[in-house]
Amino acid sequence: MNKIVGISLIVSTFLMAETIDLGAITVVGETLTKEVNDIQGKELKSADLADALSRNSASITMIRGSGVANDIILRGQKRDNINVLMDDAKIYGGCPNRMDPAITHINSDNIENVKIIEGPYDVENFGTLSGLVIAETKKPMQEANADVNLGMGSYGYKKAEASAGAGNEYVRFLLSASTEESDQYKDGNGDTFYDQLLKDLGSKTKQGMYSSNDLKAYEKKTFMGKVFINPTENQEIRLGYTLNRSDNVLYPSRSMDADYDDSDIYTLGYSLYDLGTYSKELALEMYYSKVEHPMSTKYRVQSMMMTGKYMTADMKTKMEGAKLKNVVDVNGGELTYGIDMSRRNWDGKSYTTTVSTGAVTGVTDLTTIPDVDTTNKALFAHYEKKIDRFNVQAGIRYDDTVVKANRFVAGKNDENDYNALSANTIITYKATDNVDYFIGFGKASRVPDAKELYHPANSTGMLDQVTNYETDVGFKTHYDGFGVKGKLFYSDLTDYIYYNANALKYVNIDATIYGATLDAYFDITSAWTLNYGMSYLRGQKDEPLVGQTDKDLADIVPLRAMTSVTYHEGNHAVKTEMVASKRWSNYDSDNGEQELAGYAVFNAKYNYKVTKHFDVTVGMDNIFDKTYAVSNTYKDLSLISAVDGDVMLINEPGRYAYINLHYSF
Numbered sequence: 001m002n003k004i005v006g007i008s009l010i011v012s013t014f015l016m017a018e019t020i021d022l023g024a025i026t027v028v029g030e031t032l033t034k035e036v037n038d039i040q041g042k043e044l045k046s047a048d049l050a051d052a053l054s055r056n057s058a059s060i061t062m063i064r065g066s067g068v069a070n071d072i073i074l075r076g077q078k079r080d081n082i083n084v085l086m087d088d089a090k091i092y093g094g095c096p097n098r099m100d101p102a103i104t105h106i107n108s109d110n111i112e113n114v115k116i117i118e119g120p121y122d123v124e125n126f127g128t129l130s131g132l133v134i135a136e137t138k139k140p141m142q143e144a145n146a147d148v149n150l151g152m153g154s155y156g157y158k159k160a161e162a163s164a165g166a167g168n169e170y171v172r173f174l175l176s177a178s179t180e181e182s183d184q185y186k187d188g189n190g191d192t193f194y195d196q197l198l199k200d201l202g203s204k205t206k207q208g209m210y211s212s213n214d215l216k217a218y219e220k221k222t223f224m225g226k227v228f229i230n231p232t233e234n235q236e237i238r239l240g241y242t243l244n245r246s247d248n249v250l251y252p253s254r255s256m257d258a259d260y261d262d263s264d265i266y267t268l269g270y271s272l273y274d275l276g277t278y279s280k281e282l283a284l285e286m287y288y289s290k291v292e293h294p295m296s297t298k299y300r301v302q303s304m305m306m307t308g309k310y311m312t313a314d315m316k317t318k319m320e321g322a323k324l325k326n327v328v329d330v331n332g333g334e335l336t337y338g339i340d341m342s343r344r345n346w347d348g349k350s351y352t353t354t355v356s357t358g359a360v361t362g363v364t365d366l367t368t369i370p371d372v373d374t375t376n377k378a379l380f381a382h383y384e385k386k387i388d389r390f391n392v393q394a395g396i397r398y399d400d401t402v403v404k405a406n407r408f409v410a411g412k413n414d415e416n417d418y419n420a421l422s423a424n425t426i427i428t429y430k431a432t433d434n435v436d437y438f439i440g441f442g443k444a445s446r447v448p449d450a451k452e453l454y455h456p457a458n459s460t461g462m463l464d465q466v467t468n469y470e471t472d473v474g475f476k477t478h479y480d481g482f483g484v485k486g487k488l489f490y491s492d493l494t495d496y497i498y499y500n501a502n503a504l505k506y507v508n509i510d511a512t513i514y515g516a517t518l519d520a521y522f523d524i525t526s527a528w529t530l531n532y533g534m535s536y537l538r539g540q541k542d543e544p545l546v547g548q549t550d551k552d553l554a555d556i557v558p559l560r561a562m563t564s565v566t567y568h569e570g571n572h573a574v575k576t577e578m579v580a581s582k583r584w585s586n587y588d589s590d591n592g593e594q595e596l597a598g599y600a601v602f603n604a605k606y607n608y609k610v611t612k613h614f615d616v617t618v619g620m621d622n623i624f625d626k627t628y629a630v631s632n633t634y635k636d637l638s639l640i641s642a643v644d645g646d647v648m649l650i651n652e653p654g655r656y657a658y659i660n661l662h663y664s665f
């Protein structure tokens with residue numbers, strides 16, 4: 001199998017073809033930025049944005065936690081090391097164990113495009129250490145429009161989604177709602193979550209095992225409403241509300257499951273345009289979000305002393321922020337400057353419930369996040385100018401951040417103050433009309449979060465902020481029907497926040513990550529297109545952690561490639577693709593990771609446009625029913641240990657067939 005995967009990767013690398021084109025989905029590159037356009041999940045297993053992005057960019061890998069609420073790794077970085085925004089609203093999840101990562105609170109059905117900035121090249125937003133993912137949601141239009149999607153798939157998957165909007169030159173609105181559910185999927189061995197857990201634990205009566213084999217994997221409902229108002233030609237008011245309700249989400253490799261994940265996101269934007277010499281756009285963006293995430297052992301086999309009872313950890317987080325920025329032309333270039341402020345509160349409690357009576361006992365707030373506020377104030381500026389064949393961009397940001405625990409934490413500082421100066425520059429040289437070369441230098445920092453600083457189980461209350469010093473170089477060629485973009489990067493991470501499984505604490509270390517990406521596309525004929533994407537990473541600690549010997553850095557995904565061939569003629573479109581990964585041979589065994597086999601998975605789909613307004617998509621993923629896993633088992637997450645001592649892996653879905661009916665006008 002390793003030889004097969006190796007051949008697949010080598011063939012892919014020589015084919016060189018990716019500006020990913022999945023029907024309505026395309027990825028285009030602009031120096032250090034990518035965009036995924038019109039991503040609405042019509043051909044996906046769920047509305048899970050992590051799944052959508054990992055299928056459309058070789059630089060992004062999904063961290064599998066459940067059937068729907070999954071996380072992402074971007075160039076070896078995850079958690080707070082990458083920034084996630086919905087429009088201009090910064091989002092956080094409520095679970096310390098990443099059951100509801102920020103990205104899962106964004107429904108792919110509502111997204112117009114996703115902008116991905118790789119590296120520390122963003123100064124407008126708090127906490128962009130090594131990457132930024134901005135999900136830009138659909139905007140209201142003046143023309144009356146509607147969109148309906150009905151989907152069905154293997155393992156009891158059902159989905160319905162609808163949106164409608166209209167307006168005039170003064171007021172526009174958009175409403176969107178969706179519902180979906182799924183049973184537990186089966187991997188290539190035919191095993192459900194229940195079966196995978198049983199194999200790892202070895203007994204139906206062992207603590208942590210599911211008490212029933214017929215539990216649904218999840219149920220999810222969403223709503224989005226937007227109103228845009230233009231009182232005059234040079235003014236725009238933007239109001240938005242997004243609701244997410246996910247119920248009974250199973251996380252088999254973790255010791256608890258989510259009773260529900262509820263989030264509400266409110267946004268308000270106001271822009272003034274063409275105000276004269278000193279302002280071409282003055283914009284105010286405000287947002288507020290709240291997340292409730294109670295997780296429990298309700299569906300698990302309990303220990304003897306907990307018979308007839310189950311435990312719940314009830315987590316909540318709130319985020320509020322505002323940004324005021326001005327854009328002005330200066331000396332032949334464009335200057336953007338402003339202020340950015342935000343505050344996040346993260347709190348929780350735990351308790352025990354008696355099943356027969358529903359009585360709640362043992363309520364305590366001493367075992368989880370101790371009501372922590374993270375308050376940030378910042379100034380930023382960005383300037384861009386074209387000079388002959390050069391395009392020069394430069395940015396700077398100053399952050400003042402306070403992380404404060406509002407409940408007493410014994411033996412720990414209850415308040416930590418951080419200051420940071422971030423800066424970057426990107427220079428692009430247009431060698432010809434078809435070839436560009438670029439180089440970027442960036443420095444950015446991010447502060448420890450409340451879990452890393454104050455969680456009673458794995459923190460010391462004292463951590464330095466991590467700083468990323470990064471260099472990126474690359475090229476881009478674009479001809480009629482052919483294009484290639486290649487990039488190398490080197491990231492020097494000072495005081496990197498890392499989990500030490502021996503000490504059971506987060507610590508500061510120094511580390512490096514470097515790698516390469518290659519994207520290309522080739523129009524073989526007017527009807528046939530060849531696409532390709534490749535990503536290679538390597539990461540190491542400068543020194544092993546105390547009490548350890550392994551210098552490999554966790555979450556460094558091995559060589560990964562994606563190749564597809566698309567036929568598009570008239571009302572018909574057929575796509576076949578291969579996603580392949582090399583064996584995971586460089587891993588942090590001291591901190592829970594393990595060797596993973598390489599894989600090559602083949603998918604296919606067909607779209608037929610029946611009428612101007614109606615089309616049908618059918619497809620099959622993992623055609624050959626391959627058993628494989630994409631994410632490793634770094635112990636910064638609390639994961640169940642199998643009977644053989646290894647941390648439990650979750651396999652990906654086996655053969656999966658789906659159909660989607662789409663109507664729009």
